[in-house]
Amino acid sequence: MRAVAIQAFGGPEGLAVIDLPDPEPGEGQVLVNVEAIGVGGVDAVIRSGLLGDWGFREGHVLGSEVAGTVAAVGGGVDASWTGRRVWAFTGTGGGYAERVVVDAAALVALPADLPGADAVTLGSSGMVARFGLRHARFAPGESVLVRGAAGGIGAMAVQLAARGGAGAVAVTTSSDERGRRLRELGATHVLDRAGEAAGDAPAGYDVIIDVVAGADLPSFFSRLEPNGRMVAVGAVAGFPPPDFAAAMIPAFQKSLSFATFSADTVPESERRAATADLFTEAADGGLRAVVHEVLPLREAALAHRKMEAGEVFGRIVLSPTGD
Ligand SMILES: NC(=O)c1ccc[n+]([C@@H]2O[C@H](COP(=O)([O-])OP(=O)(O)OC[C@H]3O[C@@H](n4cnc5c(N)ncnc54)[C@H](OP(=O)(O)O)[C@@H]3O)[C@@H](O)[C@H]2O)c1
Incomplete structure (x- = not known):
């Protein structure tokens, strides 16, 4: 063969x-x-x-x-x-x-x-997205940001969050064309890779599903609502800085959570x-x-x-x- x-x-x-x-x-x-x-x-x-x-x-x-x-x-x-x-x-x-x-x-x-x-x-992508959302304790009505939404896992996370009754599904992506296609999958707001939006995107999210990690990951902690949960399911931009968790401390009063998720578990x-x-x-x-x-x-x-x-x-x- x-x-x-x-x-x-x-x-x-x-x-x-x-x-x-x-x-x-x-x-x-x-x-x-x-x-x-x-x-x-x-x-x-x-x-x-x-x-x-x-x-x-x-x-x-x-x-x-x-x-x-x-x-x-x-x-x-x-x-x-x-x-x-x-x-x-x-x-x-x-x-x-x-x-x-x-x-x-x-x-x-x-x-x-x-x-x-x-x-x-x-x-595999859908399974990671589904269990990633469960790991984040996503509940209907909550707002979700999918960081790195244009890949296999992200495209599934967008659809599963939308079908699961999310109040808003925001995505980060690198082009308007990708943003348009992600809207067809259920995204309600499109942000650039840095998390900036041209329109009226929510200021904060209950759940962030993060496929990207990398140097910019800590800057997304400030996008979490009180009791917000960020779950890292991938690291396409590499590891975050070693002291990344320190970025959560200024927002101590918001009771934020960060978790990794691997389907191996x-x-x-x-x-x-x-x-x-x-x-x-x-x-x-x-x-x-x-x-x-x-x-x-x-x-x-x-x-x-x-x-x-x-x-x-x-x-x-x-x-x-x-x-
Ligand atoms: N947790 C698990 O059990 C599990 C299982 C399998 C795989 N994984 C992990 O999942 C990741 C792959 O997932 P995937 O296939 O969905 O991803 P992917 O297609 O490789 O990337 C997802 C999106 O991230 C954006 N992106 C790429 N580089 C970026 C950067 N430097 N900064 C910001 N955005 C960037 C790109 O979209 P835009 O250009 O539109 O921004 C890309 O389409 C890997 O890290 C892999 O190890 C995890």
Whole structure:
């Protein structure tokens, strides 16, 4: 089978198509014929070599989520999975391939009419957005700011906050065009990356879902209402300054909270159930998968270049079929 592996850590040019033997499902596993692969920021970080100490080696096949059809089952797996379309989380690798072996326990069945590209756009990103909002104890009627809303997680957080009855859903983004598209997803106010708005955006928010972090994160504490909660779900602009929490102290009387959220802390059964709910909501037309573009698997390096150039609105997807 064809797969895309890291031949040299560094830029996207280090990705190459290679031939690998077809994998075989072991005990408790299934073989999936892949139709769509979600491309995520973490793939670019692994490719860059910054996580070298985490045990990634040259030859590593990237890809943390796929959609496809179960082609074979291993021992102890219900044979009725065979032929079913599924979404699967593949962890830190293996997804950039024509076929992948995953644990049957990690499978989520897809509604018949949900395209694979939609599933890998909604799956992990939507789950992070949903649990991120829960971690922030978001309640209907509250105002929400999504910082870094134009990415996979942000586009889902905007929709979930709006559908959850938010009183206002503000977003930070870098262009008017993106702001217009985010309004179509449910944003009520559009701010620039610094949090400034041309119009009548709320002065404060009950909840901030932050995908960005970086040097500007502390300046957003002043945008929280009394008892406001900021939850960091990503760090696309890097880590905040080491003393960032000091910026909360002048607002001591506002009882502010800052938390990080990682999906790793959510039990797999809950993640699967939440992902299945997202797919049902999308199939019913309630949620939109924001697929930026579907590229052939062999164009993985191009997908990474587009992602790193900041061109991607929503999620970029690879497909090994018809390639
Ligand atoms: N918590 C978890 O369990 C979990 C799981 C998976 C991934 N993650 C993390 O989530 C992040 C990726 O999320 P994503 O795919 O939704 O993000 P993304 O698409 O990479 O970026 C989101 C948006 O942030 C804005 N942005 C980029 N660089 C910026 C900067 N320097 N300053 C301000 N805004 C900037 C861009 O929009 P504009 O150009 O419109 O501003 C971009 O579209 C990564 O940090 C990843 O590690 C977390």
